[in-house]
Amino acid sequence: MLRxxxxxxxxxxxxxxxxxILTKEGLQAEHVNRIAAAKDKVQDGEYQAYLLDLNLPDGTGFDLIPLIRAQSPNARVIVISxxxxxxxxxxxxxxxxxTFIKKPFTKSQIIEAIQGLEVQ
Known part of the structure:
Protein backbone atom coordinates (compact mmCIF):
# COMPACT_ATOMS: atom_id res chain seq x y z
CA MET A 1 0.00 0.00 0.00
CA LEU A 2 1.26 3.43 -0.91
CA ARG A 3 1.56 5.78 2.03
CA ILE A 21 -3.07 16.20 -5.52
CA LEU A 22 -1.38 13.28 -3.78
CA THR A 23 -2.35 14.54 -0.32
CA LYS A 24 -5.99 14.70 -1.41
CA GLU A 25 -5.59 11.07 -2.55
CA GLY A 26 -4.52 10.11 0.97
CA LEU A 27 -0.75 10.01 0.57
CA GLN A 28 1.84 11.90 2.53
CA ALA A 29 3.73 13.85 -0.12
CA GLU A 30 6.97 15.74 0.01
CA HIS A 31 8.63 17.83 -2.68
CA VAL A 32 12.31 18.57 -3.31
CA ASN A 33 13.78 20.44 -6.26
CA ARG A 34 17.29 19.00 -6.57
CA ILE A 35 18.89 15.58 -7.00
CA ALA A 36 21.15 16.21 -3.99
CA ALA A 37 18.19 16.76 -1.67
CA ALA A 38 16.39 13.76 -3.16
CA LYS A 39 19.37 11.47 -2.54
CA ASP A 40 19.19 12.23 1.18
CA LYS A 41 15.46 11.43 1.18
CA VAL A 42 15.90 8.21 -0.83
CA GLN A 43 18.48 7.00 1.71
CA ASP A 44 15.76 7.12 4.37
CA GLY A 45 13.85 4.40 2.48
CA GLU A 46 10.50 5.65 3.73
CA TYR A 47 8.82 6.38 0.38
CA GLN A 48 6.78 3.89 -1.62
CA ALA A 49 6.42 6.14 -4.68
CA TYR A 50 8.72 8.56 -6.48
CA LEU A 51 7.62 11.09 -9.08
CA LEU A 52 10.69 12.26 -10.95
CA ASP A 53 11.27 15.08 -13.40
CA LEU A 54 14.04 14.33 -15.88
CA ASN A 55 15.56 17.76 -16.40
CA LEU A 56 16.93 19.01 -13.08
CA PRO A 57 19.66 21.59 -12.40
CA ASP A 58 22.00 19.06 -10.81
CA GLY A 59 21.24 15.97 -12.86
CA THR A 60 18.41 13.91 -14.22
CA GLY A 61 15.66 11.91 -12.60
CA PHE A 62 17.24 8.83 -14.16
CA ASP A 63 20.24 9.40 -11.86
CA LEU A 64 18.05 8.60 -8.85
CA ILE A 65 16.55 5.34 -10.09
CA PRO A 66 19.51 3.04 -9.23
CA LEU A 67 19.62 4.51 -5.72
CA ILE A 68 15.85 4.10 -5.34
CA ARG A 69 16.04 0.47 -6.52
CA ALA A 70 18.94 -0.29 -4.17
CA GLN A 71 17.30 1.31 -1.13
CA SER A 72 13.64 0.38 -1.76
CA PRO A 73 13.33 -2.38 -4.39
CA ASN A 74 9.52 -2.36 -4.24
CA ALA A 75 9.17 1.41 -4.64
CA ARG A 76 7.17 2.65 -7.61
CA VAL A 77 8.64 5.20 -10.02
CA ILE A 78 6.72 7.66 -12.16
CA VAL A 79 8.54 9.98 -14.55
CA ILE A 80 6.91 13.35 -15.23
CA SER A 81 8.65 15.23 -18.02
CA THR A 99 4.45 5.19 -15.58
CA PHE A 100 5.50 8.10 -17.80
CA ILE A 101 3.43 11.29 -17.69
CA LYS A 102 4.13 13.98 -20.26
CA LYS A 103 4.11 17.63 -19.21
CA PRO A 104 1.83 19.47 -19.31
CA PHE A 105 -0.37 17.02 -17.46
CA THR A 106 -3.78 17.00 -15.86
CA LYS A 107 -4.81 16.28 -12.31
CA SER A 108 -6.60 13.15 -13.49
CA GLN A 109 -3.39 11.81 -15.08
CA ILE A 110 -1.62 12.05 -11.72
CA ILE A 111 -4.51 10.40 -9.89
CA GLU A 112 -4.77 7.60 -12.48
CA ALA A 113 -1.03 6.97 -12.29
CA ILE A 114 -1.09 6.73 -8.49
CA GLN A 115 -4.16 4.50 -8.51
CA GLY A 116 -2.48 2.33 -11.14
CA LEU A 117 0.54 1.86 -8.90
CA GLU A 118 -1.62 0.42 -6.15
CA VAL A 119 -2.87 -2.42 -8.35
CA GLN A 120 0.54 -3.39 -9.74
Missing part, protein backbone atom coordinates in the same frame (compact mmCIF):
# COMPACT_ATOMS: atom_id res chain seq x y z
CA UNK A 4 4.30 8.24 1.19
CA UNK A 5 5.55 9.82 -2.04
CA UNK A 6 8.51 12.00 -2.96
CA UNK A 7 8.20 14.45 -5.84
CA UNK A 8 11.47 15.60 -7.40
CA UNK A 9 10.87 18.57 -9.70
CA UNK A 10 12.79 21.82 -10.00
CA UNK A 11 9.61 23.72 -10.84
CA UNK A 12 8.31 24.43 -7.35
CA UNK A 13 4.80 25.24 -8.55
CA UNK A 14 4.54 21.81 -10.19
CA UNK A 15 6.01 20.05 -7.17
CA UNK A 16 3.59 21.76 -4.83
CA UNK A 17 0.62 21.11 -7.09
CA UNK A 18 1.45 17.40 -7.37
CA UNK A 19 1.95 17.29 -3.60
CA UNK A 20 -1.54 18.69 -3.07
CA UNK A 82 8.26 17.33 -21.14
CA UNK A 83 11.15 15.32 -22.60
CA UNK A 84 9.57 12.35 -24.34
CA UNK A 85 11.94 11.66 -27.22
CA UNK A 86 13.19 8.26 -28.36
CA UNK A 87 16.11 8.29 -25.91
CA UNK A 88 13.92 9.15 -22.93
CA UNK A 89 11.29 6.55 -23.77
CA UNK A 90 13.94 3.85 -24.29
CA UNK A 91 15.49 4.76 -20.97
CA UNK A 92 12.07 4.69 -19.25
CA UNK A 93 11.62 1.12 -20.51
CA UNK A 94 15.19 0.14 -19.60
CA UNK A 95 14.80 1.50 -16.06
CA UNK A 96 11.42 -0.25 -15.69
CA UNK A 97 9.64 2.97 -14.81
CA UNK A 98 6.05 2.19 -13.87
Missing amino acids: KALIVDDEDDIGLMVSR AHDGVYEMERVAQEKVH
Whole structure:
Protein backbone atom coordinates (compact mmCIF):
# COMPACT_ATOMS: atom_id res chain seq x y z
CA MET A 1 0.00 0.00 0.00
CA LEU A 2 1.26 3.43 -0.91
CA ARG A 3 1.56 5.78 2.03
CA LYS A 4 4.30 8.24 1.19
CA ALA A 5 5.55 9.82 -2.04
CA LEU A 6 8.51 12.00 -2.96
CA ILE A 7 8.20 14.45 -5.84
CA VAL A 8 11.47 15.60 -7.40
CA ASP A 9 10.87 18.57 -9.70
CA ASP A 10 12.79 21.82 -10.00
CA GLU A 11 9.61 23.72 -10.84
CA ASP A 12 8.31 24.43 -7.35
CA ASP A 13 4.80 25.24 -8.55
CA ILE A 14 4.54 21.81 -10.19
CA GLY A 15 6.01 20.05 -7.17
CA LEU A 16 3.59 21.76 -4.83
CA MET A 17 0.62 21.11 -7.09
CA VAL A 18 1.45 17.40 -7.37
CA SER A 19 1.95 17.29 -3.60
CA ARG A 20 -1.54 18.69 -3.07
CA ILE A 21 -3.07 16.20 -5.52
CA LEU A 22 -1.38 13.28 -3.78
CA THR A 23 -2.35 14.54 -0.32
CA LYS A 24 -5.99 14.70 -1.41
CA GLU A 25 -5.59 11.07 -2.55
CA GLY A 26 -4.52 10.11 0.97
CA LEU A 27 -0.75 10.01 0.57
CA GLN A 28 1.84 11.90 2.53
CA ALA A 29 3.73 13.85 -0.12
CA GLU A 30 6.97 15.74 0.01
CA HIS A 31 8.63 17.83 -2.68
CA VAL A 32 12.31 18.57 -3.31
CA ASN A 33 13.78 20.44 -6.26
CA ARG A 34 17.29 19.00 -6.57
CA ILE A 35 18.89 15.58 -7.00
CA ALA A 36 21.15 16.21 -3.99
CA ALA A 37 18.19 16.76 -1.67
CA ALA A 38 16.39 13.76 -3.16
CA LYS A 39 19.37 11.47 -2.54
CA ASP A 40 19.19 12.23 1.18
CA LYS A 41 15.46 11.43 1.18
CA VAL A 42 15.90 8.21 -0.83
CA GLN A 43 18.48 7.00 1.71
CA ASP A 44 15.76 7.12 4.37
CA GLY A 45 13.85 4.40 2.48
CA GLU A 46 10.50 5.65 3.73
CA TYR A 47 8.82 6.38 0.38
CA GLN A 48 6.78 3.89 -1.62
CA ALA A 49 6.42 6.14 -4.68
CA TYR A 50 8.72 8.56 -6.48
CA LEU A 51 7.62 11.09 -9.08
CA LEU A 52 10.69 12.26 -10.95
CA ASP A 53 11.27 15.08 -13.40
CA LEU A 54 14.04 14.33 -15.88
CA ASN A 55 15.56 17.76 -16.40
CA LEU A 56 16.93 19.01 -13.08
CA PRO A 57 19.66 21.59 -12.40
CA ASP A 58 22.00 19.06 -10.81
CA GLY A 59 21.24 15.97 -12.86
CA THR A 60 18.41 13.91 -14.22
CA GLY A 61 15.66 11.91 -12.60
CA PHE A 62 17.24 8.83 -14.16
CA ASP A 63 20.24 9.40 -11.86
CA LEU A 64 18.05 8.60 -8.85
CA ILE A 65 16.55 5.34 -10.09
CA PRO A 66 19.51 3.04 -9.23
CA LEU A 67 19.62 4.51 -5.72
CA ILE A 68 15.85 4.10 -5.34
CA ARG A 69 16.04 0.47 -6.52
CA ALA A 70 18.94 -0.29 -4.17
CA GLN A 71 17.30 1.31 -1.13
CA SER A 72 13.64 0.38 -1.76
CA PRO A 73 13.33 -2.38 -4.39
CA ASN A 74 9.52 -2.36 -4.24
CA ALA A 75 9.17 1.41 -4.64
CA ARG A 76 7.17 2.65 -7.61
CA VAL A 77 8.64 5.20 -10.02
CA ILE A 78 6.72 7.66 -12.16
CA VAL A 79 8.54 9.98 -14.55
CA ILE A 80 6.91 13.35 -15.23
CA SER A 81 8.65 15.23 -18.02
CA ALA A 82 8.26 17.33 -21.14
CA HIS A 83 11.15 15.32 -22.60
CA ASP A 84 9.57 12.35 -24.34
CA GLY A 85 11.94 11.66 -27.22
CA VAL A 86 13.19 8.26 -28.36
CA TYR A 87 16.11 8.29 -25.91
CA GLU A 88 13.92 9.15 -22.93
CA MET A 89 11.29 6.55 -23.77
CA GLU A 90 13.94 3.85 -24.29
CA ARG A 91 15.49 4.76 -20.97
CA VAL A 92 12.07 4.69 -19.25
CA ALA A 93 11.62 1.12 -20.51
CA GLN A 94 15.19 0.14 -19.60
CA GLU A 95 14.80 1.50 -16.06
CA LYS A 96 11.42 -0.25 -15.69
CA VAL A 97 9.64 2.97 -14.81
CA HIS A 98 6.05 2.19 -13.87
CA THR A 99 4.45 5.19 -15.58
CA PHE A 100 5.50 8.10 -17.80
CA ILE A 101 3.43 11.29 -17.69
CA LYS A 102 4.13 13.98 -20.26
CA LYS A 103 4.11 17.63 -19.21
CA PRO A 104 1.83 19.47 -19.31
CA PHE A 105 -0.37 17.02 -17.46
CA THR A 106 -3.78 17.00 -15.86
CA LYS A 107 -4.81 16.28 -12.31
CA SER A 108 -6.60 13.15 -13.49
CA GLN A 109 -3.39 11.81 -15.08
CA ILE A 110 -1.62 12.05 -11.72
CA ILE A 111 -4.51 10.40 -9.89
CA GLU A 112 -4.77 7.60 -12.48
CA ALA A 113 -1.03 6.97 -12.29
CA ILE A 114 -1.09 6.73 -8.49
CA GLN A 115 -4.16 4.50 -8.51
CA GLY A 116 -2.48 2.33 -11.14
CA LEU A 117 0.54 1.86 -8.90
CA GLU A 118 -1.62 0.42 -6.15
CA VAL A 119 -2.87 -2.42 -8.35
CA GLN A 120 0.54 -3.39 -9.74
